[in-house]
Amino acid sequence: MISQRARYAFKALIVLARAGSAGMQIRDIAEKEQIPRKFLEQILLSLKAGGLITSRRGREGGYALLKNAESISLGSVLRMIDGPIAPLPCLSRTAYRKCDDCPSEELCAVRAGFAEAYEASLRVLEATTIAQAMKATEGKPQARRVPKTSASLA
Amino acid sequence: MISQRARYAFKALIVLARAGSAGMQIRDIAEKEQIPRKFLEQILLSLKAGGLITSRRGREGGYALLKNAESISLGSVLRMIDGPIAPLPCLSRTAYRKCDDCPSEELCAVRAGFAEAYEASLRVLEATTIAQAMKATEGKPQARRVPKTSASLA
DNA sequence: CGCAATCTCTACTAACTCGATAGGGTATTG
DNA sequence: CAATACCCTATCGAGTTAGTAGAGATTGCG
Numbered sequence: 001m002i003s004q005r006a007r008y009a010f011k012a013l014i015v016l017a018r019a020g021s022a023g024m025q026i027r028d029i030a031e032k033e034q035i036p037r038k039f040l041e042q043i044l045l046s047l048k049a050g051g052l053i054t055s056r057r058g059r060e061g062g063y064a065l066l067k068n069a070e071s072i073s074l075g076s077v078l079r080m081i082d083g084p085i086a087p088l089p090c091l092s093r094t095a096y097r098k099c100d101d102c103p104s105e106e107l108c109a110v111r112a113g114f115a116e117a118y119e120a121s122l123r124v125l126e127a128t129t130i131a132q133a134m135k136a137t138e139g140k141p142q143a144r145r146v147p148k149t150s151a152s153l154a
Numbered sequence: 155m156i157s158q159r160a161r162y163a164f165k166a167l168i169v170l171a172r173a174g175s176a177g178m179q180i181r182d183i184a185e186k187e188q189i190p191r192k193f194l195e196q197i198l199l200s201l202k203a204g205g206l207i208t209s210r211r212g213r214e215g216g217y218a219l220l221k222n223a224e225s226i227s228l229g230s231v232l233r234m235i236d237g238p239i240a241p242l243p244c245l246s247r248t249a250y251r252k253c254d255d256c257p258s259e260e261l262c263a264v265r266a267g268f269a270e271a272y273e274a275s276l277r278v279l280e281a282t283t284i285a286q287a288m289k290a291t292e293g294k295p296q297a298r299r300v301p302k303t304s305a306s307l308a
Numbered sequence: 309c310g311c312a313a314t315c316t317c318t319a320c321t322a323a324c325t326c327g328a329t330a331g332g333g334t335a336t337t338g
Numbered sequence: 339c340a341a342t343a344c345c346c347t348a349t350c351g352a353g354t355t356a357g358t359a360g361a362g363a364t365t366g367c368g
Contacts, residue, residue: 002241002268004327007253010264025343034255039328045345058336061343074267087156099161101188106291110164113228113287114156121275133267137260158356179314193357199316211315212365 006081008035009043013072013130016053016065023056023064043081050080069134075125085122087114160235162189163197167226167284170207170219177210177218197235204234223288229279239276241268 011033016024026044030037044063047053054066065072079085079094086092090099090111102108165187170178180198184191198217201207208220219226233239233248240246244253244265256262 001238001243003325007242007264010267014263027343036328038330041344042328042346055344056336057334057342057344059342060337061335063344074271084155088161089155109168109284109287109291110161112290113164113282113284117228117275117278117282120278121271124271124274128267128271130263130267133263136266137263157354181314190357192359195315196317196357209315210365211313211363213313214366215314215364217315 002078003082005039005043006078008033008040009047009077009081010074010130010133011035012040012044013047013052013065013069013077014134016063017069017130017134019064021064023062025062029063046081047077050076052077052080069131070129072130073126074128074130074133075122077130078125085118085125087118091115091118156232157236159193159197160232162187162194163201163231163235164228164284164287165189166194166198167201167206167219167223167231168288170217171223171284171288173218175218177216179216183217200235201231204230206231206234223285224283226284227280228282228284228287229276231284232279239272239279241272245269245272 012029012035015029015032026037026041029035029044030040044053044055048055048063052065052067052072053063055061055063075085084092084095086095088099088111089095089097090102090105090108091114098105099108099111102111105111166183166189169183169186180191180195183189183198184194198207198209202209202217206219206221206226207217209215209217229239238246238249240249242253242265243249243251244256244259244262245268252259253262253265256265259265
């Protein structure tokens with residue numbers, strides 16, 4: 001199970017993707033997606049630190065997507081928010097760590113068993129983008145708002 | 155990341171698989187795999203409740219595999235020990251639950267995005283067995299002990 | 309039988325994580 | 339210069355995780 005944080009992160013990213021370069025403010029995202037405002041703040045900060053979104057302070061501030069939706073994979077967001085995706089530390093590429101008790105990785109049957117499963121799921125997670133996720137639910141999209149003509153954030 | 159419990163469970167199952175119908179006692183499994191004995195007890199109990207292993211009490215007691223290693227999938231063990239595998243409650247087949255805040259599952263882009271990734275990883279997890287995991291590390295197997303001629307547990 | 313060995317069950321605990329809240333700090337704009 | 343919106347850090351309650359503890363049930367052996 002992915003964390004609530006991660007779920008909020010995806011929702012926020014999708015809303016921001018729909019908002020386009022005009023961007024949105026925390027309050028509006030929070031309201032639209034029913035996310036506690038201050039909690040969302042932290043999440044957006046993480047996404048910003050990860051280089052996915054940008055922000056502007058002050059009265060007309062807000063957030064906007066920095067990368068386009070087609071190039072944001074589920075895996076990258078998940079890793080950014082929830083940490084390593086690998087089932088075992090010794091299988092992670094981005095956060096490798098030897099298992100405390102494991103004397104030999106080559107002989108570890110647990111590791112061998114999970115290696116393949118991990119590879120398969122990672123491949124899909126890296127290949128699937130939030131743009132695809134959005135497209136898959138476009139039959140009956142939720143109320144779409146016309147982008148206001150205001151200074152672009154991107 | 156899978157839990158420590160789950161890792162111990164896999165190690166215990168693999169050791170039991172090697173021990174064959176003769177079975178093994180908690181103490182020996184714990185010692186061989188460097189697992190806290192009382193902690194391992196609880197884990198073996200769960201595996202027994204899940205129908206994977208059997209046990210006998212008393213002086214010549216111990217545990218033994220009930221199903222053969224070829225028919226124990228990584229997924230089944232994982233689900234038994236760590237709970238649902240699905241990334242979202244609304245995607246789980248064995249523990250379905252509506253997401254609290256989600257108004258419509260058909261329109262949920264997060265759900266749509268993860269559906270495919272989940273399917274792929276689940277397929278592999280269900281298809282991979284502990285027998286395969288063992289086989290993959292058979293080049294240099296750890297010290298194999300000749301099964302003692304004692305009453306079979308299976 | 310009686311004792312010892314082994315599994316069974318339940319309770320408990322320290323440390324950590326998760327979701328959420330709070331509040332003051334900093335930049336930007338009217 | 340004050341209102342507004344993002345920035346940063348601390349804190350908290352609830353729940354989970356890893357591990358410990360101990361009393362009880364069952365079996366084998368002398």
